[in-house]
Each structure stands twice: as structure tokens, then as C-alpha cells.
Amino acid sequence: MEIVLFVAATLRISVPYALASLGACFSERGGVINIALEGIMLIGALGYVLGAHATGSGWVGVAAAVLAGLATAALHAIVTVKFGADQITSGLGINLFAAGLTRFVLKQVFHSSSNSARVVGLEGFSMPGLSSIPGIGPVLASPLVLLTVALVAAGQWLLFRSVFGLRLRAAGERPESLATLGLSVGLQRTQGVLVSGALAGLAGAWLASEQHSFTDGMTVGRGYIALAAMIVGKWTPLGAAAACLLFGAADALQITLQGSGFPNELLQMLPYIVTMLVLAGFIGRAVPPRSVGVPYDPEHL
Amino acid sequence: MPAHPPTALPLEPGTHSPRRPLLSPALLVALAPLVAVAVSLAIGGILIAAIGENPFEIYALMLSASFGNGYGIGQTLFLATPLIFTGLAVAVGFRAGLFNIGVEGQLYLGGFAAAMTGATLAGWPAPLLLPLAIASAAAAGAVWGAIPGVLKARFGAHEVINTIMLNFIAFALVAYFGRFVYQPATVRTAEIGAGAVIPRLGDWLTALRSAPVNLSLVLALLTAAVTGLLLFRTRGGYELRAVGLNAPAAEYGGILIGRTHALAMTWSGAIAGLGGINFVLGYKHYFEQGFSGGAGFLGIAVALIGRNHPLGVIVAALFFGALSHAGLVINQRVPRELVEMLQGLVILSAIAAQQVLERASRKLH
Numbered sequence: 001m002e003i004v005l006f007v008a009a010t011l012r013i014s015v016p017y018a019l020a021s022l023g024a025c026f027s028e029r030g031g032v033i034n035i036a037l038e039g040i041m042l043i044g045a046l047g048y049v050l051g052a053h054a055t056g057s058g059w060v061g062v063a064a065a066v067l068a069g070l071a072t073a074a075l076h077a078i079v080t081v082k083f084g085a086d087q088i089t090s091g092l093g094i095n096l097f098a099a100g101l102t103r104f105v106l107k108q109v110f111h112s113s114s115n116s117a118r119v120v121g122l123e124g125f126s127m128p129g130l131s132s133i134p135g136i137g138p139v140l141a142s143p144l145v146l147l148t149v150a151l152v153a154a155g156q157w158l159l160f161r162s163v164f165g166l167r168l169r170a171a172g173e174r175p176e177s178l179a180t181l182g183l184s185v186g187l188q189r190t191q192g193v194l195v196s197g198a199l200a201g202l203a204g205a206w207l208a209s210e211q212h213s214f215t216d217g218m219t220v221g222r223g224y225i226a227l228a229a230m231i232v233g234k235w236t237p238l239g240a241a242a243a244c245l246l247f248g249a250a251d252a253l254q255i256t257l258q259g260s261g262f263p264n265e266l267l268q269m270l271p272y273i274v275t276m277l278v279l280a281g282f283i284g285r286a287v288p289p290r291s292v293g294v295p296y297d298p299e300h301l
Numbered sequence: 302m303p304a305h306p307p308t309a310l311p312l313e314p315g316t317h318s319p320r321r322p323l324l325s326p327a328l329l330v331a332l333a334p335l336v337a338v339a340v341s342l343a344i345g346g347i348l349i350a351a352i353g354e355n356p357f358e359i360y361a362l363m364l365s366a367s368f369g370n371g372y373g374i375g376q377t378l379f380l381a382t383p384l385i386f387t388g389l390a391v392a393v394g395f396r397a398g399l400f401n402i403g404v405e406g407q408l409y410l411g412g413f414a415a416a417m418t419g420a421t422l423a424g425w426p427a428p429l430l431l432p433l434a435i436a437s438a439a440a441a442g443a444v445w446g447a448i449p450g451v452l453k454a455r456f457g458a459h460e461v462i463n464t465i466m467l468n469f470i471a472f473a474l475v476a477y478f479g480r481f482v483y484q485p486a487t488v489r490t491a492e493i494g495a496g497a498v499i500p501r502l503g504d505w506l507t508a509l510r511s512a513p514v515n516l517s518l519v520l521a522l523l524t525a526a527v528t529g530l531l532l533f534r535t536r537g538g539y540e541l542r543a544v545g546l547n548a549p550a551a552e553y554g555g556i557l558i559g560r561t562h563a564l565a566m567t568w569s570g571a572i573a574g575l576g577g578i579n580f581v582l583g584y585k586h587y588f589e590q591g592f593s594g595g596a597g598f599l600g601i602a603v604a605l606i607g608r609n610h611p612l613g614v615i616v617a618a619l620f621f622g623a624l625s626h627a628g629l630v631i632n633q634r635v636p637r638e639l640v641e642m643l644q645g646l647v648i649l650s651a652i653a654a655q656q657v658l659e660r661a662s663r664k665l666h
Contacts (some may be wrong), residue, residue: 036464039328075649088400088461092601093652099644103638108352112401113638173499225466265477268452270467279458 006252008139014241014248015148016041019203020226021240023196024154028235029159030192031172031185031291035091036076037200038223039098039174044069044204046102049214050109052119061119062144062205065265069201070194072098081186082170084295103216115216144206148266151199155237168192174288175296185296200226226276231286247271304623326662333658334606334613337651338620354634362634363627373626375503375512379579381622382514385521386576387600388607388614389528390446390569396532397565397607398545403449403464403653404573404595406471407442412577413475414441416588417482419493424571430496431582435520438578439571445471445569447563454559468597479590488590499583503508515583522615524572529611536650541565573597602644605651 019035027034044065051057051064072094079090103113110116122143126254139145159165170178171188178185200223206223225247232246233239257264278286294298346356359588367377387404394401401407415438422430449463483489499517503510532538544561552558580592603621607613621644628640 033461035461050664067359079649081651083656085656088402089601089605089652090649092402092598093645093648096595096598096647096648097642100641100643100645104636104642107636107638113636114558190580213481215561223468228462228466263477263480265473265480268473269470274460276463276466279462280456281458282451286636 002256004136006249007257008136009252009255010245010249011136011139011145011249013251014244015145016151016203016206016222016228017125017226017247018148018241019206020200020223021229021244022237023151023199023203024227024230025155025159025233025235025237026168026192026199027196028192028292029165029172029289030168030189031175031289031294031296032080032189032193033087033091033293034076034097034193034196035075035088035224036072036094037091037196037226038219038221039091040069040072040076040197040200041207041219041223042098042102042200042217043058043072045208046105046204046214047201047217048208049116049119050105052209053109053117053133055287056120058120058122058209061209062122064206065201066198066203067201068287069197069199069204071197073193073197073200075206078198080295081169081189081193084297087293087295089277096179101219102214106214106216114216117195118212119208121212134227144209145204147216152237152241159237165189169289171296172292176293179296179298189296190291210233225271228271231288232278233274233284234284234286245273269277273277302477312547326665328666330655330658331608331661333655334399334430334617334651336654336658337647339648341643341646344646345639348639348642349597349635350550352635356414359631359635362631363624366630367627371548372512373508373512373630377619377623378502378509378518379514379584379622380511381618382518382521382579383576383596383614384585384599384603385518385620386572386579388603388618389525389574389611390442390609391539391615392573392609393528393532393602395570395604396545397541398548398562399453399562399565399569400461401446401449401566402461402575403466403467403570403597404576404600405593405595406464407467407573408446408597409468409475409593410445410471410577410578411438411442411574412592412616413478413490413588414438414574415497415578416490416493416581418573419497420491420587423492423494423497425471425494427496427498430494431499433584434493434497435575435578438574438581440574442574442577443567443571444549446573447567450563450566450570454563462561464545472634477592483590489585490588492583493582495585497582498586500564500595501583504666513584515579517579517583518574520578523613524575525615528572531532531639532611537564553652571637573600576600576639599644602648602651605648629644638666 016134021043024037031069045070048061048065052061076090076094079085080087106115106116166182167188168180171185175185178188207218229247230240234242250267254264254267277283334589341618349356349359357444367373387408390404391401392530418434418437445467448467449460452458459486475484499515501515503512510573512538540556540561543556548558576596581588599621603614603617628637
């Protein structure tokens, strides 16, 4: 039974990682580094709480989170794609902005600098068969868990088997080839960033709906872990999702070992150390898209 | 692919037109930080108006809070001190074509190392203990900067991701060691010895008496001067900048890129580590979990607005220090979170303005 609970906890924890790192795949495959995932997730979580607070419906909250994520990602796209500015700096700027904005709104709406009022969560489906599995059933019945699995599969197909994916990857590998075909590099890249924004917003919605509230800085670095998972997963949705499960398991293990005297801090480091080892080439080679991070400038070829 | 730092200037063109235009292209690009600050303050003004306050009144209040009296000036200088260090650290990285996002973690470890040295050797006399505590801060930061530098030189691993990862590892590592060294039921270390204390400026200048600004500020200014000399007046500094401007050309000229990258990151980390002493040795006299409070990340904004020049960094650090202090003062009328939003907006508008003005200057040519 303990192992079933552990698996259930791993799944639950992995959901936001998987959504955001799927988004990271789309952004980076299109040629745009998205360190802003952390801030987008945070704004998405706030979006959920505002939507759910105003209407009393979790699904309105989800829609608000996705819209908030899209809007924040649009800001990243404008700065990096339209103006061609440095992508990493833009991401950091957005994260700083998001931390301030969410606190600002929290104070204006809920008159608190630390947490929002309690809001509704997302009620689970009662799916015959799935929901009745002991231990793990309630997790599987949660609509966003199933949606995440579907999105990862769809994302893998979309990136590597569809025209959209081919064009998006071309924008991240050899943007000049895309331009030669008369297609807009900027448009492809913007789409990639927007997809990542919607998914990171959804990840924020999951966090807020699970917790039934927004708390200051509640993403606590999950956006960066999602980015790391994408690297460990070699820029593929399936690989990234697998890495998210690994990182999620490390988190779940921390909860399991709580009170056993085992130093949790050492487990906390696991995702970061694994990522560094992968980057250094000790665990397979991680090759980023050829033109990721390089603004596309048709005048400078 | 390494991200090119946003502020790397294009190489000077070899030919000049005989007639100098009123607004030279270089001057136009140099205006980017001012444009960015103006745009951000304008957006901030709209937000202030949106919550029913008068933006001009609030900004005037902020200005007088930060510079209008001895206490305000002392607070501004105190908050600017770590930003000078972190801004310099980021700037050194940028000059070498590297993006050191790990400044936050390097500063954090620097503060922890200084506190541990100061507390462990508490009985030592100041002439020995103080330099040792300061040196241990620099050493801890240097090690934490060297790791991504060497990984980049040896394996081509991207320093941005590695420095992000190392920030989190630094926080977890300190939390782990904290289990053994924190005072019971707190998240702070024992008090440092009297010999490790950096005196406050208020001990000599009565106007600054109640503010925590201390001699770390002088060390920050000295570090800026030394950094400027090393960057612009030595062979090593020239090599570092050459690698940052055009790595293949530098390599063709016989400069070892990997070695330069590793050294630049180590140097950058050492400066960042020094940033920890302001709080630990100069203010609280112990290390407290989470003391860095984003000073490392704000260093990126400082370097951007300071255009990676030591003098620019000092001015930008004063600006952001003043903004932080003013945010606390106006908190009764406008949430101080506004200032945090402004910090992010300044970064975004700085890099956008840089691009817009560079394009305009290309047309001017």
C-alpha cells in the first residue's frame, strides 16, 4: 500500500512539471529559451484563483490561468521575437515582474501580502474502473492528470509528426531555411512561445487548484525544474515527461522520508545534479536545437 | 548555443564619415538605459494612478525618502552596496560573453563562508580575522563560479543552466549544513567575533548614524576600481573582452577561449561572494537563511543599466538601492511590490530599447 501511495504522490507532483516542461519543448524547439516559465506558472496560478474566486467555478479558473499564461508569454514573445532581445534576460525580467505583480494583485484583491482567500478546486471525474483502483484511483480521476497524459502524447505527435511541428523545429534549427520557403520565422517562434505560455499557465492552475489558494511565490522554482527536465529529456515531450516523473519521485520520496531523520536537502539537490551531469555529457549527450537562443535577424545571415 | 549578452557592443567600424552627425550611433545606443528607466517609471506612474494615487507626488516622495536626509542616504547606500558587487560580477561575465545567473547562489555561499569563519575563529584579532573572513567570502563565491566555468570550458556545458542549478544546490547545501550550525530553533548562525565586524560609517559620520551602511561600501567601490583596471588596462582583461566580443577571432589571435571562460567565471564568482559581507559582517553579524533576497538577480538589472562598466554599475546600483528603500517608505500609500514590478520592467525595457536603438543607429550610419 505504501508503494501505491508513493506512486500516486509521484504522479500528483509530476503534473505541473510535465505541463511546463512540455511547454518548454515547444518554445525551445522553436528557437526561444523560456526561463520565464517560472513567472508564467506563478501568474497562471494567480489567474486560476482570481477566476475561481470571481465565479466560484474551477473551470473558469483554469481558463483564466491559461489566458494569463498566454498573456505573459506574449510579453516574452514581443521582447524576444519582435524586438530580437536576449531571451534569457527577458525571461529573468519577466520572473522578477511576475513576483512583484502577483504580490501587488494579492494585496489589491485579497488585502494580504502572503495568501489569497480559499477557492474551489477541480472536482474529479468518477470514471468507472479507473477511479476505483485503490490508492491511485483518486489521482487518476483528477481531470488534469488525464489531460496532462493526453497533452504529452499529443505534443510528441505534434512536434515530430505534423506540419506545424516541422515548421516549428525548422525555426529553432535553421530559421533561414524556413524564410527561404516564404514562411515567417517570427510567426513560428511566437506560436511556440504562446503554446509554452498556455501550458505553463495550466501548470499554475493545477498548483492553485490542488492547494485551493494562491500563496506568495508558490511555484518555488518549479519552472526551473521543468526547464531542467526538458534538457534531461533531450528536448522531446516524452523524454521530458519521463524526467518529470523522476524529479517528481524525488519530491515524493522527500515527503515519505519526512521525520525519518534523512536529510531532505540532499534529495532536493537530485534534479539539479542530474541536470548538470546530463549537460556535461556524463549521462548521454544533450544537444539543444541549433539556433535556440539566437534572435533571428534576416539582415545578419 | 551560448547566449550572446545583450549589451555586447558591436566592434567599432573601421571607417568614419567625415561629417559627425549630431546624434552619433554609439551615443544613441548608450541612451538605452535612460530610455528604459523612463519607460518603466512611466508604466509605474500609470499603475500608481490606477490605484488612485498621484504618481508625481509618490515619485517626489520616493526621491526625498532616498536622498533627502541622512538616514535615507544611509539606507540607499546600504542597499546599493551588495548591488555594486553583484552588478560587477554579472558585468565581468557579460564582458567575457558569459551569462552568470549564479550570482545569487555565489553571494549566498560567500555570506555563509564569511559568517562561519567569523564565528569559528571568533577570538582572533581583527587584523587577522577580518581579512580572513572577507577572503573566505570571495573564495566560496569563486569556487561556485568556477564550477560552471570549468564545465563550460571542458565539456561545453551551457553556463546559464548550470548556474541556475547551482543556485538551488547552494540553497539546499546551506540548509543542510545549517542543521549542524544554526542556533537552536533559528535559521541563523552564531554571532561572529568582534574582530570580524566591519564598522559602520555612522561611527564617524553622524548624519548616517542610524543607517546600517558600513565600510563594505568602500570595499565595493575599490572592487569596482580594480575591476575596471583589470578589464581595461591589463592583457588578461583585454583577452577576456576579446573573447566576449568575438570568440573565434580571439581564438585566431591565440587566446585560449576555455581558459578565459573558466577564469572569468571564477573572477565573477569571487566578486559575487564578496557581496555577502555587507549583510553578514557589516550589518547583522551573523548569517541568516535567505539573507540574499534577490540581490544576485537584481545584479543582472544593475549590469544592464550600467552597461557593464564599473562606473555605470555604481550609478545603477545607487538607483536600484534608492528604489528599494523608497518602496518601503511609500508602502503605506502604494504597495511596495510596485518597486519589484518596476525592477522587472526596467530589465525588459532595457533590452528592448537596446534593440530598437541599435536598429535606429544602423540606419543612421
